[in-house]
Amino acid sequence: MALAFVATLAVAAPVYPVVAARSSLAFSGTQQGERFNGVFRAFDARIQYAPDDLAGSHFDVTIPLKSLDSKNSERDAALATADWFDFTHFPNATFRTVAMHMTATGVVADADVTIKGRTRRIAFPFTWKGAASGATLDARVTLDRLDYGLGTGDWADDAMIGRKVEVTVRLVLGPVVPGEVPVAKSTLKSVGQPKPKR
16 A cells, blocks of 8 residues: 655744843752852843643753853862863753653653763753743752762762762743744654545
8 A cells, every 4th residue: 555645834932032140050068077168150042931831842042151150260270171071071960851741749850961972861850830921940959979970089989079960940931932933843643644545
């Protein structure tokens, strides 16, 4: 049986702009048993999301690592070196979702996090609250710094610097970007072609 393809149109999830002045990307770790907090003061995020279209939703974030601020100049200088983030060779970290699915506790995204040239897939549970003026996205995840080669040599010993780093995301989003939504995406369906009559 011959196959013919017909295209059907679906509306992609809308794109929301990030209100940078009201959003934050923060982290916390431990140094010699004492907790410290820090932030990334710059990041570029494309947030495309619809609760009823998880397959068409996607988060794509790029973080310039030089924007890191751990509230301590000596620590910041160490984090810039090859033992840690190696800003010279790896200026950016990235976060990209590959799928989203509903769980008993809410939506969880499967995401690839790339730092210092190493990519690890993580579970990224988040809370989304829509509003007439846009939306908010909140999330909290814990990363293992050694998965990304952060803290080599003597620094690999977690007696000095803890392995676990908690990352807290707070995005305040403005109204949907008119120029990008709705966006048509095509899907293909195969249909059987009737056999010719003899």
